[in-house]
Amino acid sequence: MMAENAIEECFIVRKQQNEFVSVMQKEQPKLLRYVRQRLNGISAMDAEDIVADVLFNVYNRMTTDSQVENLAAYLYQSVKHKIWDRFRQAKPPLSLDAVDQVTGLPQGENLIDPNGDVESLVEKKEFALRLRSALLKLEPNQRAVWVATELEGCTFKELSLKWGEPIGTLLSRKSRATQTLRRLLQEE
Known part of the structure; x- marks a missing residue:
């Protein structure tokens, strides 16, 4: 049975x-x-x-x-x-097939450095970690302007319209952020 x-x-x-x-x-x-x-x-x-x-x-x-x-x-x-x-999900995962708007290449292509060696890769990663740490020490409004212009490729005009802030204010925030970042990175 x-x-x-x-x-x-x-x-x-x-x-x-x-x-x-x-x-x-x-x-x-x-x-x-x-x-x-x-x-x-x-x-x-x-x-x-x-x-x-x-x-x-x-x-x-x-x-x-x-x-x-x-x-x-x-x-x-x-x-x-x-x-x-x-x-x-809090943040969608980064797809290596997604096209980078700056270079027009897939994100995975940006990760490949044909001339890179292990030492340069380690240096890049260490710098990225130091930069991240330094960015977290900035005031939030300075960090936001710096990240938006340097990492996300936004223009000051776009940010001014989006955030309702004068361009001059955004320029001075970025300038102060850049000076502080340089100082923090040199200290490390």
Whole structure:
């Protein structure tokens, strides 16, 4: 009796797996489009990662105890929840495929230094850490102007309009921030 039940369960699971594979093959391109429509600016690899993660999790949860009536709808609902999880994240992960607006290259390309060696990489990382530490010591309004202009590429005119501050005020804040950063970096 137990052997018959085990064989029957095995056939049910196999049937569910076959159904899953056929639904997945049919719905995967549609799920990718669905993700790209919901998340503006997402790279193709990030969309594929979301869909693959959902497909993997749904496939692994398939058992004889919990049969899904409409697998395609269940997959779309799962992808929708995964997208919401992405919105709930404090900061979306940096995609190495995302295009850098300054260079026009994928972010991953900016990380590769063909002339770099281990020492220069270590020096760059140490400097980045020292700069971050120094930035955290700045006054918040000075830090905001410096980061916006130097790291994010904003113009003073854009910041003036966005923050409702005169350009002269922003210029002086950045000047003070730059002087303080130089002093802090030299001290270290």
